[in-house]
Amino acid sequence: MEKTNVPLLEMKNVSKSFFGNQVLQDINFKLEAGQVLGLVGENGAGKSTLMKILFGMNVIKETGGYGGDILINGKKVVFETPFDALEAGIGMVHQEFSLIPGFTATENILLNREPQKKSVLSEVFGERLNTLDRKDMDERADGSIDKLGVHIDKELVVNHMPVGHKQFTEIARELSKDNMNILILDEPTAVLTEKEADALLESIRGMAKRGIAVIFITHRLQEILSVCDKVLVMRDGVIVKDTPAADTNVQEITRWMVGRSISGNPSKAAVATAEKERGKVIMSISRLWVDMPGETVRDVSLEVYEGEILGIGGLAGQGKLGIPNGIMGLYEAGGKVVFDGREIALNNPRKCLDSQLAFVSEDRRGVGLLLDESLEWNVSFPAMQIQNKFLKPYLGGLVKWRDEKAIEEVTNKYIKALQIKCTSSKQPAKELSGGNQQKICLAKAFALEPRFLFVSEPTRGIDVGAKSLVLDALKQFNRESGVTVVMISSELEELRSTCDRIAIVSGGKISGILPAVSASEDFGNLMVSNVR
Amino acid sequence: MKNRKTGYEAPLEKISPARKVLGFARDNTVPLMFILICAICIPLSGFSVNYLLAEIVTRISRNSFLILSLLIPIMAGMGLNFGMTLGAMAGEIGLILVSDWQIWGIPGMVLAMIISIPISIGLGVLCGKIMNMAKGREMITGYIMNYFINGIYQLIVLYAMGVVIPIIHSSIILPRGYGIRNTVSLLAMRQSLDNLIAIRINGVKIPVMTFVVIALLCLFIVWFRKTKLGQDMRAVGQDMEVARAAGINVERTRIISIVISTVLAGFGMIIYLQNMGNLSTYTAHSQIGMFCIAALLVGGASVDRATIGNVFLGVTLFHLMFIVAPSAGTALMGDSMIGEYFRVFVSYAVITLALIMYETKKRKASSKAARELALAQKLEEENK
16 A cells, blocks of 8 residues: 655664664654554563654764664654754653653743743843743643643642643643654653543544644553554564554553563473472561652562562563562662561661572662672672671671681682673672673672572673573572572563562552463563553 | 642641641741740840841841842752852952052942952853862852862962052052052941931931842842743753753853852942951951851751742841840850850851751652552552
């Protein structure tokens, strides 16, 4: 079917790699005016990168640009900065709010585009001394709120707004730009209540009717089906499906999203351990809430058995990261956590570490490593600090000196065991590659000889070879030392190959726990079950 | 905080009157503390109401302009920085020059102001650029920069004046032929602005013209908030990244705010010194920044929010304490030095306290989200 008019937006063979790591490949799609395009995919599928390219974000240019062409109205465009993209009529509402907290909705909607009145002083000192035309501002804010079709109080200060209204304010800001004809909404409904989400969907339909093309990214597949004309499913940096929304359903999309091979052959080890007898409950979590920005946990109850590897999976922002961070006291949390018969004080990292819990954080550069220090220090520091290991007492324990020899020995032991690539155990941690840094984080936790280990996103940002090494090291550690491991990961396949049981977190809650041998489709369904 | 939309926050909204009072007290700890100190000290000092009124009026007219110069950088999110001290130095240089040229009275003041403008702008741009490199640490950066610029000021005034910059008048120049004397008498200029239109009510002299100038500055600040530049400064002050994403030139806006502050502080210093009637060449500016900041904080301002009301309340309370503390000290301890000691001690204490309170308030705000989460969970349970 050949259309006579050129599409509003077209991407041709767009590709992108970060440091030799191909994250987008061969992206082709077209978008007509007034069309709503639903973009879905697991975390890391490349949705955000694709939108960053389209919006001309600096990050893309800084990492070497992209391949392929973007055409708007048939003309090739290259955006150097987001401002170029804005000029070309692309509006984007990011996941993080970009609002001035002490400004009213009106002021935010017209931020840096305020209508102005000239005065005598501005004639002398330049345009920035124009006074703001409050009346015109109000009118224009009203206009864009009307376009949005959802009522928001334009006098309300952002600080005092419920989250949903902040989201609507952001969208109204994009709508107030007269030339805007492509609107990118990056998970706009994630923070909305059901009613607000419905209002937003209604508003998207309205925009489409006025000829605005909308790219709608969401994890709530039902929304895609109800509002989109076209669905684009991405997986591992390629578009796996481009289909009219009317021809598909939630199950199918889920399968496209998660399914590498739908049959999903979990490793034999996993099958064996699934049938392994369960130990006693070593940690029981009840009614846990965690206030971790972007990873809020609500009312989680969970039991972990001694000696098992429990996986926690789920989509980004659903709260899976909040669980270990909350229990280990890095973010404010409430509820009750009992470890080995004793309750653990929350909001107190030291208490957790004292009860022989250890945590390998997903934020390895921020929380995990002392980047400027040597590997020896990184491996031994927590053990020294918490358990007085690697210390030699002098003067009857009055003075403790570091036992450099023991530190070197243990570091070299782990360098060998985990195949860490480095020049020596004295090398600063920051000089190592991401994968090797991750291994140092693990070594650090292993050196503590914990009874219970949280590992958060152990394979994030490391290459395939390093991945399997890290996972094998974890499995070995679990098997040989009998340590209970809770592993949090966005990659379902990785969890399925490593864990005994997998809990899926959705909307801050545990939506189900399945043995690792279950079909990926079942996990997929759990992942999207109560996304909010 | 009205909230009709969300169910979760509603229970937090029901605040009992007792808690409201407590909340008000917590938000205004510093001013309330000062009212208390003054209430105790005034009877002890034994001063008459008329005397106190006259003193307060003088000090408001003397200091308000200087303190008002702090407001605009606070609006731009640069906190209680000491950039104004640089402007004060510029003002002093202007005054030294006009007194050497023997131009007195209002013309002398105006000329001094004109001379101070380019110096203030230069120092303001320098200060702004340095503060842009140290975002979030403007206060300490400004404080240390004062020592640096103070060194340059001394170099100029002590060695360059009389050599590079011609200074001829013998009452100003040191006997050795270069450098400025420790004090420059401004007697011929003393209170020339204050006395331009002055009325006496009940023996209390009111310098109407000075107040007119201060009122004009207040009007300027109110008007400035309504300009595009003012709006940009507010945006930059609240969230630099969002402002940048909206296309506002953050760095430039911040520099402009410091420049406005230094220029105003230069004027303020000249108004201050014409009231005093002499200039301590090497020390006049050294504590002025701290006293102004302390006064503003006493008025209930915080690191990120200060109003014109804070300025006047602060200058009144802070100086009332200054006036009564020495005599109260004498009455209590038999030593007026105790009051002198007290005022310096209190200025530092106020600044420290206000900074601590600002930090705790910020932390409290962040834990509010957590409390809401816990509450939501509890509500859900009750509904089941």
